Amino acid sequence: MPAEQGAPLTVATEQAMADELRSWLRGEVIDRGHPRYDEARAVWNGLIDRRPALVARCAGTADVVQAVRVAREYRPAVSIRGGGHQVAGSAVCDDGLVIDLSRMKGVHVDPAARTARAQAGVTWGELDAETQLFGLATPGGEISATGIAGLTLGGGFGFVMRTFGLSCDSVRSLEIVTADGVVRTVSREEEPELFWAARGGGRGLGVVTSFEFGLHRLGPEVAGVLALHPYERAEEVMRAWRDATYTAPDTVTPELLLWSVPADPAIPQELHRSNCVMIGAVYGGPTGDGAVSALAPQRELGPPLVDLSGTLPYVALQSANTWRFPDGERYFMKSHFADELSDEAIRTLVDWYSRRPTPESLIVVRTLGGAVARVGPEDSAFAYRSARYNVSIDAGWRDPALDETAIGWARSAWDAMKPFSSGGTYVNFAGLGEDAGELRGAVFGPHEERLERTRAVYDPEGLFAMAARRP
């Protein structure tokens, strides 16, 4: 009778597992006594303090296969780490095995075929740097330090998603090690059900070791809007912005943030850290007159405090806000999808933003549609193709004494926005464990049952059950 998956291990079992992993892996095996144990168990969110038994820092696919094999033998709790940026800290687990891919950094771009193969430890900044050498890009997340793995497997919102789709929509194939230790290359043609599941529902299916992305022509310079409006006019600006999103072409991806003015030398100092409405939009095509006229409605929302619109290198755009989300600070996020943004919803957002616990806390409204909505609802496991907006409530703070206040603020603001939601919550913006438990159906929506069936085929004994349950 095998031990129950995820049951606590004895000290002797932890030691035996460590010895076995060390005898097989090219990469590093870090146990509780290792001098870099605390570094290896830390994730981006400083709120997370989990103490795994072992971290297997894999150097390649063969290491992942061995880690999976050893996990089958000893049956510890298993978590998988890509870039370590999931706000819920699901990359690490207590008392189990972390299969850590963060050292797997290979990227190969084939400019003729317009594809890139990237290993699962790569971040968006690293992938963009390689693809932009050829004036190509795959649509990624908005912060360059985030991992490509978790983001793509959960869907992937980005600055050019209305033009090129979600990150998962550009995946041509991926290499995955399933619970039986088999290395599979999955695509539309090969194991299509697993390929379907991995694009938007990719939690707990196996360990993805690399992605093959299709690339699009973009950059090196892109055109965008960045306009900061006075907070006193928040509701008026938001209503005008909402109306402008109705007619935005698919080449334009607009977003709106209720946030603090950054301490940027390009902005007058007296405005720094005050509240504002930030309008951002990116044109997913060449710079020039076409971009300027397509973006104009996003710029013409009344007199701004500051207008920093213009052109900039795509890699600079992708990393422009990374410094505002430093590693090790404390974070909590929750989001809703919404089909409409009524005047009342706007009033509710402004009301809750006014009560934000810290200047680092923000509310982001992203506009979906365009290429995101052109993918059929059954074509991938991402469940919210038809939603027009995603509204994300992001608390950020430093002082542990504020934990309850900051998390409470985000949860209350999310509750207040429930009546305006079209249903569902985005797995990649899911805070602690709550979205994975009682809100499981909300995360994967109508696809949850099909995902369960797929997991049962590829992981009948629940080796990755913890990864499947957590966001």
Ligand SMILES: Cc1cc2nc3c(=O)[nH]c(=O)nc-3n(C[C@H](O)[C@H](O)[C@H](O)COP(=O)(O)OP(=O)(O)OC[C@H]3O[C@@H](n4cnc5c(N)ncnc54)[C@H](O)[C@@H]3O)c2cc1C
């Ligand atoms: C500052 C910041 C900005 C963000 N911006 C965006 C954004 O613009 N758009 C967006 O869509 N999201 C965004 N996110 C959310 C982001 O998509 C998720 O946090 C995502 O999980 C990050 O991927 P990761 O590899 O760093 O995650 P990790 O924490 O390493 O992984 C999260 C989970 O994904 C699964 N996973 C990770 N790697 C693998 C793998 N190789 N194989 C199988 N499963 C794996 C595991 O279940 C793991 O627990 C942002 C997050 C942060 C912190």
